[in-house]
Amino acid sequence: MASTSSSTPAAEVEVEERCRKRKRAARAAEPAAPAQPSKWRTRREHEIYSSKLLEAIRVVRAGPSAAAGAAAPAPPRGRAVGEAADRELAVAARGRTHWSRAILASRRRRLQAAHRARLRAPASPPSRHDAAAASASAASASAAAAKGTATPPLARKAKVLGRLVPGCRKLSFPTLLAETTDYIAALQMQVRAMTALAEALSAVSATSSPGAGSSSSSSPL
Amino acid sequence: MSSRRSRSRQSGSSRITRITEEQISDLVSKLQDLLPEAHLQSNARVPSARVLQETCNYIRSLHQEVDDLSERLSELLATSDMSSAQAAVIRSLLM
Numbered sequence: 006m007a008s009t010s011s012s013t014p015a016a017e018v019e020v021e022e023r024c025r026k027r028k029r030a031a032r033a034a035e036p037a038a039p040a041q042p043s044k045w046r047t048r049r050e051h052e053i054y055s056s057k058l059l060e061a062i063r064v065v066r067a068g069p070s071a072a073a074g075a076a077a078p079a080p081p082r083g084r085a086v087g088e089a090a091d092r093e094l095a096v097a098a099r100g101r102t103h104w105s106r107a108i109l110a111s112r113r114r115r116l117q118a119a120h121r122a123r124l125r126a127p128a129s130p131p132s133r134h135d136a137a138a139a140s141a142s143a144a145s146a147s148a149a150a151a152k153g154t155a156t157p158p159l160a161r162k163a164k165v166l167g168r169l170v171p172g173c174r175k176l177s178f179p180t181l182l183a184e185t186t187d188y189i190a191a192l193q194m195q196v197r198a199m200t201a202l203a204e205a206l207s208a209v210s211a212t213s214s215p216g217a218g219s220s221s222s223s224s225p226l
Numbered sequence: 227m228s229s230r231r232s233r234s235r236q237s238g239s240s241r242i243t244r245i246t247e248e249q250i251s252d253l254v255s256k257l258q259d260l261l262p263e264a265h266l267q268s269n270a271r272v273p274s275a276r277v278l279q280e281t282c283n284y285i286r287s288l289h290q291e292v293d294d295l296s297e298r299l300s301e302l303l304a305t306s307d308m309s310s311a312q313a314a315v316i317r318s319l320l321m
Contacts, residue, residue, distance in 0.1 A: 042260070055320040059313065066303045086303070087296030162278035169285045179245050182253035185281060189260050192288040198320075199295040205319040206302040209312055 018120050021113045042190035054097050055198045061089040062202075088112070094195050103180075104188045107172020250274075257281055 044050055065085045091108055098105030163181055167174045170188050173181055254274045261280050 042256075052321055056317055059316060059320070062299060062303060063313065065300075084296065086300045087293055090292065090296060158275055159278060162275060162282065165282050166278060166285075169282060169289075177245070179250055179253055182250070182257060185285075186253070186257050186260060189257070189281070189285065189288070192285070192292065193260075196288060196291050196295065199292065199299065201320055202316070203295060203298050203302060205316045206299065208319070209316055210302060210305060 018113070018116050021109070021116065042187045045187075045190035045194040050097065051194060051198055054093060054194060055202060057093045057096070058090055058198060058202060061093055062086050065089050090195060090199060094191055098187070098191065102187050103172045103176060103184050104170050105191075111171070254278075 092112055095105035095108035100106055100109075159178070163178055166185060167176065167181055170181070170185055173184050176184065251274065254277050258272060258277045261277070261284055
């Protein structure tokens with residue numbers, strides 16, 4: 006059941022394609038009800054996310070050295086962990102929210118751009134610009150008929166908020182509020198899970214690696 | 227694809243949904259409930275602008291926390307050599 010992505014960008018692109026098709030079929034089958042923010046508080050979601058995150062960062066640890074091509078921009082490892090965490094969070098949302106789709110879409114575009122750049126000899130296209138332009142056009146196309154506005158002082162703050170939540174720049178005010186609610190609940194779970202993972206990792210590495218610098222404490226008595 | 231959004235669910239057959247103040251304030255209060263208690267009293271009426279401002283600040287702080295945790299996790303990964311047995315131990319600690 007656990008579908009872990011392999012380390013090469015090409016394989017990752019394929020995995021993303023398959024995930025996208027599966028999600029599209031699932032979305033067509035289920036009613037498009039907005040996600041309930043309270044699900045991010047359940048123990049089950051926390052456990053699922055934690056174990057997927059653990060697998061993902063193990064891949065990150067093994068991956069970049071094997072997969073780095075000449076043109077593929079390898080993010081520094083700290084950021085790679087963060088991106089894996091965001092990706093797993095977006096996957097956990099099961100494609101029902103704007104922000105989760107935006108995270109997955111921009112990541113897929115970046116992987117495809119890097120993949121295409123490796124296939125073609127000339128300089129790689131600025132994938133970040135591509136992702137931003139593509140996601141803006143996709144968002145404006147879907148939100149073109151959106152109704153619902155806010156009073157001017159709220160509109161300013163709503164614009165700032167729309168920039169903070171991924172994929173929500175051009176949504177109507179009520180939709181933006183609903184997306185934000187879900188996004189915050191998801192982020193809270195992400196922080197809880199990553200904190201627990203860091204605690205667990207530091208506990209395991211403290212006990213198992215002898216003489217790791219300063220903490221080679223010989224327990225007194 | 228946009229026709230399946232919750233907009234059409236709210237008002238039966240009409241295509242244009244009137245977004246009421248009540249709906250918006252309801253959404254804002256749901257958002258307010260998520261914010262940490264230290265900033266806002268959840269039972270007091272707080273102006274929506276304040277809620278939005280606190281929300282922006284809160285999201286930024288959450289992003290920062292995630293970035294810090296990512297750094298910390300990557301450092302921990304660099305120093306520890308995780309075998310599959312250790313991964314099983316970690317997983318059991320998480321559950």
